Amino acid sequence: MSSSRDDFGIAIRSALLKKGARQKFSLVFLLILAIIIFLLDTYQFKAINFTKFLINDGIYRLTNISTAPFKLLPKLNDKIKETAFAMKENKDLKAELENLKNKEFQVEFLKNQNDSLRKILESDVKIKGKSIIAKVLLDKDSPFLKSIVINRGSKSGINKGMPVVDGNYLVGKIVEVNYLSSRVLLLNDLNSRIPISFGEDSVQAILSGKGESKPVLEYLPELYEPYGNLTVFTSGKDGIFLPGIPVGKTEMDELDVKVNLFSDPNQLSFVTVQLINISKDNF
Amino acid sequence: MAILYKNLKYSIINSFPLIILYYLSISEIDTHFSNMFEILSFNLQIIIIYYWMLKNSTVLGNGHIFFAGIINDVVMGLPLGISSISYLTVSFVASYIRQVTVNMSLFTDWFTFILAIFFSNLVYLVLILNFSDLQLSYVDISYNAFFTFLFYPFIWVIFNFYKKIMFLGADD
Known part of the structure; x- marks a missing residue:
């Protein structure tokens, strides 16, 4: 019994008083210190209050940082x-x-x-x-005259100057009217002069035949820098052709602007004559 | 350089429980999960102190436990020194258990932990009720004590695993 009490006492004493290489303070010392601090704080001692305020401020900031x-x-x-x-x-x-x-x-x-x-x-x-379909009767190729003869004449209401189209594309105009036949001057003929417009700015020019397969654009605006692949339409400025009939695409050939016609003049078998009223003055 | 790096590595690994103790005290983070489960709360600081004072007192040291308690009081708005006394009580129980126990296992640690929780809360309550105007909920304290006891084995397993990767010297 006595031995058991001694063991208990030794264990308690060891737990409370033991210090070591790393244990700088004994447990009992720290307990007493804690109790003193507690009592000082509880009874509001001025010295401990001031210290507490300092500690509080420091720890609150530290807490704020650590929990951030x-x-x-x-x-x-x-x-x-x-x-x-x-x-x-x-x-x-x-x-x-x-x-x-x-x-x-x-x-x-x-x-x-x-x-x-x-x-x-x-x-x-x-x-x-207002149109009439006509069959190409003659398309004899001539070095000086690019024209075709169609099987429609004044009987069918055809007059001089009427535009002739192949499908939707302009191929020429009537230059000679007979009773049952007519002659169509093709766009590539040397005598052909058609007012056209092309490009986004609706540049005005004259499409002139040169006796070759591709007519050229003349009377272009000054300082105009031409470029290819623009669709050329009739402008209707001459009062003969209606505006907006597609003719062909521009194509640059050195300094000349040629027009690659939508309709090949050498491959015509049927054409359409637009029956429009054309005053003789205009023509 | 290699030795310096090695020592630094050992120092950081060995200081990890102490860092957790200080961090839990200094930060607003607590182990009260009332928003998840109304009654769930436990005192991780007590578990840390008890485990490491039982296994190897050099990891924490009573001085650090004392300061951790002071910091906890400031953060929690408790009378200064009350947590220190409570934590040192746990440390005292752990030291005593270590003195009188030869073979320590999870179960002996766990059941002796009841003593630590009991005395810790007893000291805490006695001081609060007699020396301050603070109002405490006995039910909350009971739940906290219960869950602290309940979670001890889980933390024990984690710390036991961690202890294996530590580089501990001889205990004082």
Whole structure:
């Protein structure tokens, strides 16, 4: 019994008083110190109050700093979510933008196509409204005269100066009218002079035949820098041809601007004569 | 250079429990999960102190436990020194258990931990009730003590694993 009490006492004493290489203070010393601090604080001693304020300020700031990463976690989480959302939104918007760009290109393409079709349609209406189909009777090639003879004449209401088209494309004009036949002067003939317009700025010029397969553009505006692949239409300035009949595409040949005709003059078998009223003064 | 790096590495690894103790005291982070589960709260500081004072007292040291208690009081707004007394009580129980126990296992540690929790909370309550105007919920303290006791084995397993990677010298 006595031995057991001794063991208990030794264990208690050891636990309370033991110090070591790293244990600078014994447990009992620290306990007493803690109790003193507690009592001083509880009974509001001025010295301990002042010290406490200093400790509080220091520790509060330290606490604020140490908990900052954890306080940032929810914000970080929100930021990550926002970023993820923004990235997704950005991706969607990019896709939408791409789609809109494609649509814009499509609209531009359709607009251009619509413009072209409208011009063709206009010419179609004219052809369908007031036109007559004629068969090419003679297309004998001559070095000085590029013309064809058709099987329609004044009987069919054909007059001099009437435009002749192959499908929708201008091929020439009537220069000689008989009762049952007519002569068509082709665009590439040396005598052919047709007022045309082309390009976005509707540049005005005269399409002059040179006896070759491709007529050239003359009387272009000063300082105009011509370039190829522009659609040439009749301008209607002469009062003979209706405006907007497609003729061909521009093609650069050194300094000359030639026009590659839509309709090959050497391959005509049927043509359409536009029956329009042309005053003799104009012609 | 290599020796310096090695010593630094050992020092950081060995100081990890102390860093956790200080960090838990200094930060607003606590182990009260009332927003997740109303009654769930436990005192991790007590578990850390008890385990390491039982296994190897050189890891923490009574001086650090004392300061950790002072810091905890400042942060929690408790009368200065009360947590220190409470923590030192745990340290005292652990030291005593270590003195009187030969073979230590999880179960002996766990059940002797009841004594540490009991005396720690007893000292805490006695001081609060007799020396301050603070109002305490006995139910909350009971739940806290219960869950601290309940979670001890889990923390024990983690610390036991961690102890294997530490480079501990002879205990004082």
